[in-house]
Amino acid sequence: MIRKLLVGSAVATMAFAATAHNHNSTENEFNPDTQRIKSHLFFLADDLLEGRDTGSRGHEIASLYIATEFAKYGLKPAGTDGYMQSVPFRKANLVQESPTFTYTYNGETLSFDYPKEYLAGPSLLSTESHVKGELVFVGYGIVADELSHNDYKGLDVEGKIVVTLAGKPSDFPSEEGAHFASGYQKQKYAVENGAIGMITITTPKNEKVRPYQSRLNYIHTPRMAWLDEEGQPANSFPQLKGGAYMSEGAARTLFEGAEKSLDDVYAVLEADKVPTGFALKGTVDISKKSTHDTITSPNVVGVLEGSDPKLKNEYVVFSAHSDHIGFAKTVKKDNINNGAMDNASGTSVMLETARLFSEMATKPKRSILFVSVTGEEKGLLGADYFARNPTVPSTAMVANVNLDMPILTYEFADVIAFGANHSDLQKSVEKAAANADIALSPDPWPEQALFTRSDHYAFVKQGVPAVFVVPGLKSKDPNVDGSKVFGQFLSTHYHKPSDDIHQPFNWKAAETFTKVNAQIGWTLANQKDKPMWNDGDFFGNTFGQ
Helix, strand or coil: CHHHHHHHHHHHHHHHHHHHCCCCCCCCCCCCCHHHHHHHHHHHCCHHHCCCECCCHHHHHHHHHHHHHHHHCCCEECCCECCEEEEEEEEEEECCCCCEEEEEECCEEEECCCCCCEECCCCCCCCEEEEEEEEEECCCCCEEHHHCEECCCCCCCCCCEEEEECCCCCCCCHHHHHHHCCHHHHHHHHHHCCCCEEEEECCHHHHHHCCHHHHHHHCCCCEEEEECCCCCECCCCCCCCEEEEECHHHHHHHCCCCCCCHHHHHHHHHCCCCCCCEEEEEEEEEEEEEEEEEEEEEEEEEEECCCCCCHHHCEEEEEEECCECCECCCCCCCCECCCHHHHHHHHHHHHHHHHHHHCCCCCCCCEEEEEEECCHHHCCHHHHHHHHCCCCCHHHEEEEEEECCCCCCCCECEEEEECHHHECHHHHHHHHHHHCCCEEECCCCHHHCHHHCCCHHHHHCCCCCEEEEEECCCECCCCCCHHHHHHHHHHHCCCCCCCCCCCCCCHHHHHHHHHHHHHHHHHHHHCCCCCCECCCCHHHHHHCC
């Protein structure tokens, strides 16, 4: 009955809004309709969609809903099949009984216990994986010429298995360090130096942030990758035949007889120094089995064509992920991860932003591309696929504004645009926010490197200046502490069934956040010059076109 009432209310609201809000917006007159935002959010976060897991029927329904809204606003289809861009994925699951890991030293062989002493993720490349070889400790396993750092210097790892520390040196800049220390980059460095396998070992610092024991909750989690034209998983390295993630106790064994023990290495870390690599004495033999499935899931893409004969060939890209994590593994009655805040809220704001632009009497000069991406929860996969297989010329995408998990429960007085400091987007976003009477605040958590952790980063890696916009921590109500609200959401609702429509949404905040994003889109689409990376910026130098 509750669902029927909600759906009925949403339909009635949309019918009323269609007749009552047929107005034209200009630069300083964006008037979001909170009832529309609410209708979008309540539909996308309904139990009917079963948590919108990538490749699920629920996510297909969500994608069809978004495409229908794009059509309603008169956006031109910009997918590969109408509004849809179907993304092929390989989904790999580990056969839990299959992992084996032995260590041989001085003629004795020891078997490690899975998952008590080590973890093994499923392989995306083969259903049966096996690697055997000698070991070389390579510190953090990072090569960062820009930071005068090379953990492989002087080491011979050709045909061997590298042993790396989790994380990065403490003196690395946060965002740049997140790039160098990513799993993809560490695998890339290993392959470039000839390694055939990789073992990662935890550190005392890493244990404080994410204890080994907590990782056991995810041993049944599948891995996914989008498939290229040859049907091969993207961002994968066939040269690496296997590996593992080891607990602290088990990892000590690998250092037996070596020039330094693992405790010696940890002592170097405790002194805030970077340990140098060295050969280890034993050999390991690691194997596992995986199952593979092929699924598809769509990005949804619509475009509002610009009004300027020349600038309309440049695109400002709005992105928001529509997927979530599906069903929770729980015995509780409510086992649906509805993802209301993550990211039905961001998707709803993007939809209302698209509607506002579609009703403008004077269209912006540049075109605006609205992209609802899939697979964010699986590793930013849909965004990565679109950024590398765009439906418009790649060099024509001049900026990306990403909306992911805006916390819409209090009236905020500022916004945060992660990544704005890397390009002149900072000035543009600050100007746009001011048009909505909202301030732009700096990143309050630079150590978290959030600039590298949502869909916008896929565009950054293709050279597109980008920002990840969220409501700020300053509240218009002196009795509300935005940082506490955000922290409470993360601890109580994030990736849990309680992230549903019963949270205390503040629809005035939703209106304001939509207005800010519309102003950002308007500013970027009409400014004379396209956004540019700051001179000397690491991301601009690394990825800039």
